[in-house]
Amino acid sequence: MTTKYGPNTIWLLFLAAGLGTYALRLSFIFLFGRLDEVPATVEGVLRFVPGAVLAALVIPAILSLSLDPTLRLAYEPAKLLAGSLAVVVAWRTESVLATIGVGMVTLWSLQVVI
Amino acid sequence: MTARADFFAGTQAIVPILLGVIPFTLIAGVAAVNAGIAPVQAISMSIIVFAGVAQLAAIDLIDRTAPIAVIILTAIVINLRFMMYSASLAPYLRQLTGPMKWLGAYVLSDEAYAVSVTEFRETSPEERSREWFYFGAAAAFWMAWQVGTIVGVVVGTAIPEGLSLEFAVPLTFMALLFQALTDRHTEVAAVVAGVLGVVAAVLPFNLGLVTAALIGISIGVILDIRVDEFPTTEGTSEGHNRGEST
Numbered sequence: 001m002t003t004k005y006g007p008n009t010i011w012l013l014f015l016a017a018g019l020g021t022y023a024l025r026l027s028f029i030f031l032f033g034r035l036d037e038v039p040a041t042v043e044g045v046l047r048f049v050p051g052a053v054l055a056a057l058v059i060p061a062i063l064s065l066s067l068d069p070t071l072r073l074a075y076e077p078a079k080l081l082a083g084s085l086a087v088v089v090a091w092r093t094e095s096v097l098a099t100i101g102v103g104m105v106t107l108w109s110l111q112v113v114i
Numbered sequence: 115m116t117a118r119a120d121f122f123a124g125t126q127a128i129v130p131i132l133l134g135v136i137p138f139t140l141i142a143g144v145a146a147v148n149a150g151i152a153p154v155q156a157i158s159m160s161i162i163v164f165a166g167v168a169q170l171a172a173i174d175l176i177d178r179t180a181p182i183a184v185i186i187l188t189a190i191v192i193n194l195r196f197m198m199y200s201a202s203l204a205p206y207l208r209q210l211t212g213p214m215k216w217l218g219a220y221v222l223s224d225e226a227y228a229v230s231v232t233e234f235r236e237t238s239p240e241e242r243s244r245e246w247f248y249f250g251a252a253a254a255f256w257m258a259w260q261v262g263t264i265v266g267v268v269v270g271t272a273i274p275e276g277l278s279l280e281f282a283v284p285l286t287f288m289a290l291l292f293q294a295l296t297d298r299h300t301e302v303a304a305v306v307a308g309v310l311g312v313v314a315a316v317l318p319f320n321l322g323l324v325t326a327a328l329i330g331i332s333i334g335v336i337l338d339i340r341v342d343e344f345p346t347t348e349g350t351s352e353g354h355n356r357g358e359s360t
Contacts, residue, residue, distance in 0.1 A: 002148070003151070003177050003179050005176060007152055007155060010151055010176065013186065014159050014163060016186045017162075017168065017172060017186055017189035018162035018163045020189065021163060021164075021190070022220060024190070024197045025196045025197075025219040025220065026200065026216070027197050027201070028197065028200040028203075028204040029200050029207055029210075029218060029219045030215065030219070031204070032204035032207075032208050040345045041345050042201070043198060043345055044335065044338065044346055045331065046194060046195060047296075047334075047346060048330065048331040048334035048335060049191075049194050049327075049331060050195055050290075051291065051301070051330075051334075052303045052304055052306075052307035052331045052334065053167070054167070054294055054304070055291055055303075055304035055307040055308035055311065055326075055330065056307040056308060056311040056322075056326040057171055057192075057287050057323060058284050058291055059308035059309070059311050059312055060308075060311040060312050060315050060323070060326075061283070063312055064311075064315035065312055065313050065314075065315050066315065066316065067316050073312075074315075079278075079281060086285050086288055091292050093289070094289055094292045094293045095134075095289055096137060096138070096286050096289040098289070099286070099289040100286060100289075103282070103285040104278075107281055108277075111278070
């Protein structure tokens with residue numbers, strides 16, 4: 001399970017992502033003095049980005065809809081169970097280490113059994 | 115205080131956070147290698163992109179040979195929050211000139227942002243130099259990030275794939291997710307995005323993530339508008355001093 005992209009394409013990807021991200025980082029630091037303040041509208045929208053993005057990353061990693069071969073829910077039982085437990089841990093502790101610890105141990109334990 | 119003292123104060127402020135971030139950087143290195151990215155490129159990624167969540171998402175998409183445009187777009191959408199940080203820090207860094215300004219922007223990270231803004235709220239510019247403190251924090255974090263990636267890459271080439279270590283990635287995101295939920299509307303936006311992410315997984319070109327995230331964000335905005343709370347700016351800059359990882 002690895003990429004079909006060759007090194008040159010990967011450099012291209014990194015540079016594009018890197019430059020795009022740098023533009024975002026530089027944006028107001030560079031513009032300050034030209035713009036008096038951040039448009040409030042921009043701030044109002046951006047505040048939803050972290051939560052939405054992270055949720056869109058996390059949930060499908062454990063459970064997703066698939067058309068292959070027909071419409072079904074795709075998941076790995078061990079990961080779904082370990083992931084569900086980890087969500088509770090994450091919710092309660094908001095700790096990266098605790099979530100990884102519980103999640104991985106649960107996954108490994110289940111993989112032995114399932 | 116002196117430049118030196120302020121610089122190291124920044125470093126000191128960020129060191130406790132580094133502990134929580136180390137697993138992240140290791141995972142980034144390991145995941146890159148497992149995706150078939152050459153070690154040198156994997157290490158370079160942390161220098162060129164220097165944004166953890168985006169790196170991990172991009173690595174996953176690269177692994178699946180997703181369309182190039184989608185990979186780039188996904189990384190950009192994930193990193194939109196840096197614009198927020200840029201805006202919030204700009205007043206404090208306005209005395210930087212030329213190359214230092216460009217450098218200051220480059221080393222911007224969630225963590226450096228969080229500790230800096232916290233400090234700037236508690237001290238006056240006379241007590242604490244904004245520029246030096248920020249660079250002290252940001253430089254320390256940048257170094258830790260690069261070293262962690264290198265270690266992860268080296269270790270990654272040595273570990274067999276059967277350990278499912280890539281599962282640590284969504285686990286990390288889970289913790290960050292709950293840190294990011296600051297009020298009801300952000301929670302709803304996240305739930306919408308999460309559910310849509312599951313459904314949109316059937317979309318071609320790996321567009322599921324971006325689509326789900328953008329719709330979730332839109333729902334959040336709509337909710338704010340419905341109760342006349344748009345835009346909510348109070349707390350957006352302040353809401354990030356909880357050690358959110360990149």
